[in-house]
Amino acid sequence: MIVLEGRNLTKHFTSARGPRGRLGRRPPVRAVEDVSIALRAGSVSALVGESGCGKSTVARLLAQVYPATSGDLLLRGEPVRAHRGAAFRDYRRQVQLIFQDPFSSLNPFHRVRYHLARPLRIHGHARSDEQERTMVAELLERVSLTPVEQFMDKLPHELSGGQRQRVAIARALAVQPVALIADEPVSMLDVSIRLGVLRLLEELAKESGLALLYITHDIASARYFAEDITVMYAGRLIESGPSEALTQSPRHPYTRLLLESAPDPDRVTPPDATRHGEPPSLIAPPGGCRFHPRCTVALPVCSSEAPGRTELGEGRWTHCWQAETPDPVAR
Ligand SMILES: Nc1ncnc2c1ncn2[C@@H]1O[C@H](COP(=O)(O)OP(=O)(O)OP(=O)(O)O)[C@@H](O)[C@H]1O
Numbered sequence: 058m059i060v061l062e063g064r065n066l067t068k069h070f071t072s073a074r075g076p077r078g079r080l081g082r083r084p085p086v087r088a089v090e091d092v093s094i095a096l097r098a099g100s101v102s103a104l105v106g107e108s109g110c111g112k113s114t115v116a117r118l119l120a121q122v123y124p125a126t127s128g129d130l131l132l133r134g135e136p137v138r139a140h141r142g143a144a145f146r147d148y149r150r151q152v153q154l155i156f157q158d159p160f161s162s163l164n165p166f167h168r169v170r171y172h173l174a175r176p177l178r179i180h181g182h183a184r185s186d187e188q189e190r191t192m193v194a195e196l197l198e199r200v201s202l203t204p205v206e207q208f209m210d211k212l213p214h215e216l217s218g219g220q221r222q223r224v225a226i227a228r229a230l231a232v233q234p235v236a237l238i239a240d241e242p243v244s245m246l247d248v249s250i251r252l253g254v255l256r257l258l259e260e261l262a263k264e265s266g267l268a269l270l271y272i273t274h275d276i277a278s279a280r281y282f283a284e285d286i287t288v289m290y291a292g293r294l295i296e297s298g299p300s301e302a303l304t305q306s307p308r309h310p311y312t313r314l315l316l317e318s319a320p321d322p323d324r325v326t327p328p329d330a331t332r333h334g335e336p337p338s339l340i341a342p343p344g345g346c347r348f349h350p351r352c353t354v355a356l357p358v359c360s361s362e363a364p365g366r367t368e369l370g371e372g373r374w375t376h377c378w379q380a381e382t383p384d385p386v387a388r
Pocket residue numbers: 070071072073086087088106107108109110111112113114115339
């Protein structure tokens with residue numbers, strides 16, 4: 058069941074720097090253009106792309122941290138219209154965000170107990186002190202911070218990075234959301250503990266029926282954890298499909314580049330993500346397909362017209378003029 062859906066989401070920011078145009082206005086940063094994405098109950102989806110491609114902006118649009126320039130949100134199939142008031146607050150409760158840096162999202166002066174009890178109180182889930190204590194303990198157990206008594210009264214700085222991220226996850230769960238958007242949730246954590254936090258998120262999605270969006274620059278981890286992957290480049294979606302199929306036979310040259318650049322223990326020479334150049338500016342993105350200046354198999358049409366969406370069957374699609382060519386790179 059689709060829990061949360063963004064349809065044709067577009068976000069243009071007013072840029073604070075750069076030259077002004079003829080009317081004295083600065084051109085907008087076209088951070089997100091025409092992004093459609095659907096999250097399913099009990100399922101992990103991944104949104105993958107390089108730094109600056111607009112992933113965090115998509116996360117914030119889905120969580121309604123700020124409004125979209127255009128496009129629609131649907132929660133359980135119902136269009137979301139409230140941008141303030143009780144219905145808006147309820148939406149913000151149901152769609153929770155987990156950030157990259159758990160330290161900055163926890164108040165350094167408050168103990169773990171406070172961080173978890175506060176949302177329980179605000180949303181009326183705990184009606185007595187005793188119920189609150191029980192619920193805080195349950196939340197800590199759900200994120201495997203046990204024995205719970207050891208963690209209740211800790212301050213954020215007394216916890217490891219992984220433990221802090223688990224507290225942030227528990228806090229998000231406290232308000233009983235239907236969707237969780239995890240924006241690079243492990244990229245600031247020690248490599249040795251990343252797997253544990255990702256497994257926890259996966260378990261929570263499966264057991265609690267949460268719809269989980271895992272946002273990452275690391276397509277290798279997305280392949281491992283997510284059922285489906287959507288790839289983003291310079292503000293636009295370029296390819297999507299079931300993780301295994303997409304990573305086994307990528308159809309967009311950019312997805313192929315991402316896979317080639319991903320860490321691979323069997324490869325002798327180190328990968329070079331910038332082999333085909335750098336991502337473009339989002340103030341003046343290239344015309345046509347935004348990837349064409351970096352694409353090794355670009356055709357003349359790629360620089361003049363943006364490719365529409367080609368359905369490839371079995372839940373796969375891509376935006377590429379050569380979508381139907383089996384392997385344009387190998388030609
Ligand atoms: N509030 C803002 N005002 C102006 N420009 C912004 C704002 N937020 C993001 N941008 C710009 O929008 C583009 C996309 O940023 P975003 O943070 O969504 O990318 P990202 O893929 O999440 O990158 P990273 O992984 O580095 O966070 C960038 O060019 C960024 O500078």
